[in-house]
Amino acid sequence: MSTPVSFLLIPSEGLAGVLTRARLAAMRATVAEGLEDPEDDDDEVLLLELMDHLSRHGADTLTRLPEQLEDGVWDLLDVLADELVHLGKDARGEPLELATQLHPSEYDLQAAEAVVGSSCAEPIHRLWRFTVVGRMPGQDIPTSTGSMRAYPALGYWTGAEVRQLREGLREHLDGAPDYKPHLRSARIRAWLQRKLSPARRGDPARALDAATHALDKASRQGVGLLFAR
Structure with missing residues (x-):
């Protein structure tokens, strides 16, 4: 599950x-x-x-x-x-505010990575990949470490990365409800990647919809985002 x-x-x-x-x-x-x-x-x-x-x-x-x-x-x-x-x-710590009430699955995030990786520039793909493999503090380039764990439980984007990712997704993807790549060639690449990987089990639109809502709210407030499972 x-x-x-x-x-x-x-x-x-x-x-x-x-x-x-x-x-x-x-x-x-x-x-x-x-x-x-x-x-x-x-x-x-x-x-x-x-x-x-x-x-x-x-x-x-x-x-x-x-x-x-x-x-x-x-x-x-x-x-x-x-x-x-x-x-x-x-929890006995200080609560954090949810950026969105939407909760995509880890499979949805994997499926969205196929879309983002096929349509967006490498820096945008790199930022999205943190949602899939997790992120170590100070890590700028995702590694395979997170995917080796049973639960790559947590990753984050700084305020500057929130703005970069928000603009990158807007530039290369359609909006709701599908969030498909603008270019037909990118749509074909994303479809092939999903067919050949675990991403086929998820819905990229669910992940991208949740992320879009979260990125919009964080950008308006000038803050970062944490994603945890």
């Missing part, structure tokens, strides 16, 4: 603005409560150490961590996604 994805408004600078000390404290409490035996849970202990480091030194240090803490970042993003999406009203 495909997982629904939520789009949330975040500070313009990106993920560092989300990981406030209050939110890190809430996340730490969640992890600590589930920690039964520190000697048997090296990953959780590492995650607690990472959260403590960020609380002391600031979330902007995510891109320049001590080497021994780097392996905890993906787990940190998974816990953050849980706090923001799955725990709902019970």
